[in-house]
Amino acid sequence: MNQCTDQLVLALLPPERIASVTWLSRNPDGSLMAAEAQRVGINHGLSEEVVRQQPDLVVAGSFTTPATRGLLQRLGYPMIEVDHAESFDDIRRITRQVAQAVGEPARGEALIARMDRRLAELARAPGPRLRVAAWDGAGFNASKASLYNAVLEAAGAVNVANEPPASTYGRPDVEVLLQTAPTLLVMGAGLGRKPGLRDNVERHRIVRRYWDGPRTLTIRQAYYICGTPLVADAALRLRGELRAAAARVRTPLPFAATRAL
Template identity: 60%
Template sequence: MSVNVCTDQLVLALLPPERITSVTWLSRDRGTSLMAAEAGRVGVNYGMAEEVIREKPDLVIASPFSAPALRGMLKRLGYPMIEIGAANSFDEIRAFTRQVAAAVGEPARGEALIAEMDRKLAALARAPHATYRVAAWDRLGFGAGKGTLQGAIFEAAGAYNIAADPPTSGYGHPDAEVLLEAAPPLLIQGAPDVPQPSLGDDIEQHRVIRRFWTRQGRLLNIPQAYYVCGAPQVADVVEQLRDQMHTAAARTHAPLPFAGVRQ
């Protein structure tokens, strides 16, 4: 039984449905889960202690983000439980995949998932490629800093994220004027699969973004599910991002009209 959307990803990748009592209801959300289709084949839970008692799993797989009250109760009652941290690098994805695989008795399956990820990453590293100057910009503003999984994806894909440099490095929050001053040729946004409108739409669809990036084919999207939770499938989005950057760079030769201009 998994009680966190990130541990859901590993459990669903490692085990057949008949060995899973339930995963969290969030695992069926394509915006945050890479394994939404697989999650539809098993039961779901809402991280409640009553559900653990009713389902009687042999093992509960949690994370530091699972409900503290639930984790505390399971420890007091002696339920078998392991806790998996948040993966912010490819090395941590390898470590956490092995941890869960060992706990559920599927070390060979875990190694196969890691080997496939490493094969794809190694092929990308060997292939000649340009380094693309980009900015990570989404509903929260500038992002994908060093030490994050999103940042690791950018680096492996050949993207240099200027959000780590002045002037953007001082702005975690959205600031269109700073974005104009930085003038990155490409913008990369996380692509949430959410039908409901939100205030974040005003940031992602700012008129400056629409005029200079969206309409000129300079705006790229990668699914947030790939970097919200670390799983071996992350190599797929590295491939997608490199392909997107190559295509966008090929059709947008001219620099932005304000690039290099200082007031």
Template identity: 65%
Template sequence: MRTAGALALALAVLPLGGAARPVPARVMSLNQCADQIVLALLPPSRIASVTWLSRDPESAVMARAAMRVGINHGQAEEVVRQKPDLVIAGTFTTPATRALLRKLGYPMIEVNEAASFDDIRAATRQIAAAVGERARGEVLIRHMDEELAALAREPVRPVRVAAWDGAGFSAMKGSLYGAVLGVAGAVNVADVPPAADHGEPDAEVLLAAAPDLLLQGAPGSRFPGLRDDVARHPLVRRYWADRMVTVKPTVYFCGTPFAADGARMLRQQIQAAAARPHAPLPFARTR
């Protein structure tokens, strides 16, 4: 397994700006997930700004690095003021902002949201090429692939889980969260009936699926709302109160080369929770 320390050393020995063509001296990212890759590839001196969201350690794996650079709120006015040589936008960046920046002639790339590890490789290579740091991008991808290979080699006890939040079942098939769960070695009940057949939150379907553990991630609003009625449904509190795993959003929120490290952390959490003694779920069918 390649450690984070080994990754940092591998990046440190690579020269910056190794591309033959001129590289952008000031890069501005308008997308929180692209922020993470930019911060991993470039020194602070080459980053005009990243989004303000990237300073939140709950959802941004590079939060400490983000504290060393400027921030933006995804507004075209900020781009005009900061005068970057390259703007990195995402599919969730406001279409009007992207259209205006194209009209004004700002060099810009648009990065798709990642829903798989292949998507992460593609996004990392796209950004690394645009900022002139292909070699450093490949180091990040190699770190991810080595961790994925290590996870695949290790035996793991299968544990049936449901990612359950204010919208009901999350981590559906085809999502990045679902991909991370698969690498973590969990059996995601959202992939199969009855949960796979229900897009709306339904506590009765949760009972029928009978997962061994519930995973709860990003906290919702601090103010009470209807989502709380789903996430903290009386049946959830009754049967899964001692079967709950709290998952940091950094594990599943953004598709970055650090997603494999998130899967490792999630595997450890799930296995530790599953090893604790639990009373059998009275409605679970024998498997």
């Protein structure tokens, strides 16, 4: 009943053992298991759907549809509630939690081992550290202790949001962006996003002037929005995308040499 826990279930179990996943799991922008989600039924977080499907276990996120969770628990449906993961250690923990609950602990350990191999592969050949700003309508993004930042670092990027002067700002600030002078802006593709005032920051004329085109890399939110072992594969793909984008940048920013250190 949660886009993130659904991906764990889809990675752990064959389709015939899954009554349904949330309809959001079929969106490739937000799910790394969208193709697999097409092979099973869906739900919209409604208790009526769950009662009709009669599952042996309900797997939910800790913030997923509280009213539905409460009603299903009162009706006696077995349920586990899974925290949101903000680190690779969190991913190991919740993968084991879900794997144990669905009776597939060995499969869970295999997924964790695959993730750790990918992370080790990334660490063996880090290459030059590429300075980037995770930037969206809220300004600087991917703060420390977030999964987004962990994925960026695993991919070989230095996120300027966590360096002075950007690290002292909890709000969007184009002047600070100029001071930090990142080589690339990394933007997550919005899920069902509509135009709004946020675009005044994200698409500020200074941002357009200096970072439009090859200096902006738009990535799927699926790369970092959900903590599953699959994000290590996403980090590996992201490293290739970052390097390819950096290779297309032909000239340095005119103010890069004077940025604050």
